[in-house]
Amino acid sequence: MDKQAIIASIDRWFAENGGRMAEISKRIWEFAELQFKEKRSSELLMQLLREEGFSIECPVAGMDTAFVATYKNGDGPVVATLGEYDALEGLGCEIADSYRPTGGPGHGCGHNLLGTGAAAAAIAARRAMQELGIEGSVRYYGCPAEEGGSAKVFMVREHLFDGVDAVISWHPANANMVSEARAMAIMSVRYRFTGRAAHAGVCPHLGRSALDAVILMDVAVNYLREHVQPDTRIQCVITNGGKVPNVVPDEAEIWYYIRAPKKQDLDHVFSRMNLIAEGMAHATETAVRWRVGAGASCNGMPNSVISDMLRRNLQLLGGPKFSPEDWEMAKKLNSEVSLQEKAQSMSQMYAINDPEIYKLDLCEYVQTATQRGVVAPYSGDGSDVAWQAPSAQVNTCCQPVGTGNHSWQQVVCSGSSIGQKGMLAAARVMAVSFCEALCDREMLRAARAELDAQLAAYPYSCPIPPEVMPGDED
Ligand SMILES: [Zn+2]
Numbered sequence: 335m336d337k338q339a340i341i342a343s344i345d346r347w348f349a350e351n352g353g354r355m356a357e358i359s360k361r362i363w364e365f366a367e368l369q370f371k372e373k374r375s376s377e378l379l380m381q382l383l384r385e386e387g388f389s390i391e392c393p394v395a396g397m398d399t400a401f402v403a404t405y406k407n408g409d410g411p412v413v414a415t416l417g418e419y420d421a422l423e424g425l426g427c428e429i430a431d432s433y434r435p436t437g438g439p440g441h442g443c444g445h446n447l448l449g450t451g452a453a454a455a456a457i458a459a460r461r462a463m464q465e466l467g468i469e470g471s472v473r474y475y476g477c478p479a480e481e482g483g484s485a486k487v488f489m490v491r492e493h494l495f496d497g498v499d500a501v502i503s504w505h506p507a508n509a510n511m512v513s514e515a516r517a518m519a520i521m522s523v524r525y526r527f528t529g530r531a532a533h534a535g536v537c538p539h540l541g542r543s544a545l546d547a548v549i550l551m552d553v554a555v556n557y558l559r560e561h562v563q564p565d566t567r568i569q570c571v572i573t574n575g576g577k578v579p580n581v582v583p584d585e586a587e588i589w590y591y592i593r594a595p596k597k598q599d600l601d602h603v604f605s606r607m608n609l610i611a612e613g614m615a616h617a618t619e620t621a622v623r624w625r626v627g628a629g630a631s632c633n634g635m636p637n638s639v640i641s642d643m644l645r646r647n648l649q650l651l652g653g654p655k656f657s658p659e660d661w662e663m664a665k666k667l668n669s670e671v672s673l674q675e676k677a678q679s680m681s682q683m684y685a686i687n688d689p690e691i692y693k694l695d696l697c698e699y700v701q702t703a704t705q706r707g708v709v710a711p712y713s714g715d716g717s718d719v720a721w722q723a724p725s726a727q728v729n730t731c732c733q734p735v736g737t738g739n740h741s742w743q744q745v746v747c748s749g750s751s752i753g754q755k756g757m758l759a760a761a762r763v764m765a766v767s768f769c770e771a772l773c774d775r776e777m778l779r780a781a782r783a784e785l786d787a788q789l790a791a792y793p794y795s796c797p798i799p800p801e802v803m804p805g806d807e808d
Contacts, residue, residue, distance in 0.1 A: 335773035336466070337766075341651075343462040344765045348454075348758060355454040355761070356754040358382060362446035363749040366421040366439040369479035370805055372399040375419040375446070376476050379453050383474055386457045392476070395492040397804045400485055401476035402494060405460045410470030411499040411778055413768045414723070415456055416716055418480040419449035425745050431666040433742055440745040444506030444732055445480060447748055451504060451757035455764035462769050470772040473498065477715075479804075484628050486715035488804050491796050495722035499778045500640050500771045503716060503725070504760040506732035506744075506753060508680065510653030511701035512645035513708075513729065515685050517634035518565070519597040520713035521604060521797055522627035522808040524573070524589045525551060525611045529620040531584035541582025545575050547618040548586040554610045555590075562603050565709050567593040589808070595709045597632045598792050627808035630797035634717040635788060637724035638706065639781035643770060644726045645704070648763045653698045653730055654755035664695035664734040664752060667743045676736030682711060683739070684729070696752065697731040721794040724781035728763055732756030 362375045376399040380390050383403040392401035421427075422443060426436035441447075456474045463472065475494070479485045489495070527548055532541030555568060562568075569591045576583025590607070594600035608624065615622040656664075668676075673692055680686040685708045691697055719725055733747040733756075747753040771778060 335770065337770065339466055340462050340769045341766055343465050344458045344762060347458040347461045348762055351454070352758050355450055355758065359446050359450035359754060359757060360749060362419055362450060363441050364427070366427045366441055368423060368439050369420045369481050369483045370397065370399060372419050372478050375449065376401060376478065379417060379419065379449055379476060382453055383457070386460060388474065394494060395489045395804065397478055397485055397488065399478040400489060403474040403476065404471055405456070406471040407463045408469040411772055411775065412471045412473060412497055413500045413502065413771050414473040414475060414498045415452040415764060416475050416477050416486065416501065416503040416719065417449040417452040418445040418477050420445055420479055420481050422481055422740060425740070425742055427745060429746055429749055431663060441748040442740045442742070442745045443481065444744060444748040444753060447506050447732060447753050447757040448504065451761040452764070454758070454761040455768065458761065458765035459768035462765070463772070468769055468772050472768055480715060482629055483804065484631060484715045484798060485804065487631055487718045487796065487798050490718045490722055491798065495719055498723035500781060501719055501723045501725040502640065502644060502764050502767050502771070504728045504730065504764060506748065506756055507684065507729035508731055508733055508735045508737060509684060509686055509691060509697050509701050510648060510699065510730050511684070512641050512648055512726060513684060513705040514636040514638060514641050515705040515708040515710040516595065516636065517710045517717050518593040518595055518713045519600045519633040519797070520591060520593045520629065520631055521600060522589070522591055522629035523604065523624055524587055524627065525622055525624045526585070526587045527615060527620045527622050529582070529584045529618065532582045534580045534582050538582060542619045543582050544586035544620050545583040547614045547620045547622065548572055548575065548588045550614040550617065551588055551611055554614060555607060558606060558610065563594060563599045565595045566599060566603060568603070593713060595633060597797065626799050626802070628798055628802050628804070628806045629808040631713055631715045632717045632721055632794070632797055634710065634714070635720040636726055637720065637781050637784055639777060639784055640724045640726035640771070641704070643777060644728050644763065644767050647767050647770070648728055649700050649702070651763050651766065652759070653700055654759040655698060656696050656752065656755060660752045660755070661696060663750070667737060667746060668695045668734040671736045679736045679738055685710070691735055695734050697735055721789065724785050728760050730756040730760040
């Protein structure tokens with residue numbers, strides 16, 4: 335492998351195409367399409383990839399805005415990336431340096447950058463493969479509905495990742511790093527109790543209250559919380575507690591999210607909650623049924639071998655370089671964020687403990703900590719992909735240090751040069767890493783061996799039941 339030649343080829347491609355990629359990300363920012371409605375966004379990305387010689391399969395896994403784009407250059411390993419392009423409701427879609435509550439959909443998680451940057455990386459790698467005779471395939475998975483639709487889990491369920499040797503993806507962030515923090519496993523489950531209605535004044539003794547069962551379940555689960563693994567989180571809302579006080583409710587429902595650092599712990603908590611539900615049904619002479627929803631994913635499982643390679647390339651190539659205007663803009667966006675809030679947000683979200691970064695409004699340098707073994711406080715559908723193929727993720731600074739995800743500031747940055755510079759920095763690192771992975775079969779074997787050992791200890795099982803389809807409620 336001639337790494338210098340790879341970097342030179344990829345740099346050439348970005349010098350010629352970086353501006354065009356920024357424009358495409360801006361168009362997707364303007365579309366601001368919500369989950370499963372990303373028609374124009376996915377079509378724009380498919381058109382781009384098709385023009386660059388990728389073959390497209392669409393729709394896939396029963397989702398109209400999901401697709402797989404593949405470029406194959408002879409036989410060899412398959413490297414892949416995950417593109418997202420859905421927006422969030424309520425954050426607005428406006429460039430401003432102070433908060434204006436305009437509402438409506440907006441790219442508050444930077445997925446316009448994510449989808450475009452991943453495509454840029456795949457295309458740049460494709461050019462280098464052609465120029466340098468690197469054999470293998472690079473594949474782009476067009477993944478809709480990251481914000482709660484679990485599209486990637488449905489794609490995994492359809493075995494779309496079979497035969498992939500490495501998955502390298504990215505997400506816009508406030509820092510430049512390759513973190514091996516593990517996202518939590520999550521599941522969504524609704525317990526529906528059915529009792530017997532009765533006039534609450536005249537004949538309450540004839541009624542069997544489904545609401546009583548829901549309340550007792552809530553109390554029992556509160557007691558359960560003491561006896562679960564650390565970091566397990568059980569969150570709930572009562573979605574149906576009856577209609578009026580003078581009728582004993584014959585229907586009631588409580589809806590839970592369960593999160594745990596490991597999928598096996600989550601399975602265990604779930605089975606105990608089912609026992610509680612049955613017990614409370616028995617006690618109240620009601621019946622209970624439960625339904626696991628689409629909002630489910632396994633815990634993250636970053637591959638240390640692929641992460642090490644990606645981190646080395648990030649350190650070699652560096653983070654984004656911002657202009658004086660970018661710094662000025664970031665300062666304005668950060669004007670109401672205190673040093674303490676910055677520190678809290680960076681340590682909570684990314685487990686970053688770097689006193690230097692809190693003093694900055696943007697970050698150009700690279701964090702070197704691996705965060706191996708750290709439990710991240712979030713969940714994501716990319717986690718399930720990591721159980722299919724060795725996976726790693728790079729983050730680059732695309733928004734001010736300390737500015738939260740899903741914020742209006744992130745909307746602003748995702749549609750302006752701060753985000754676009756972060757995107758191109760990430761894409762360059764990914765493109766070089768795709769080529770390196772295709773050339774280094776020994777590394778791919780080591781990465782696969784690590785994953786196989788993890789799967790031997792606890793095999794993958796899809797967290798979404800077979801009867802639940804994309805777009806179904808949680
Ligand atoms: Zn996101």
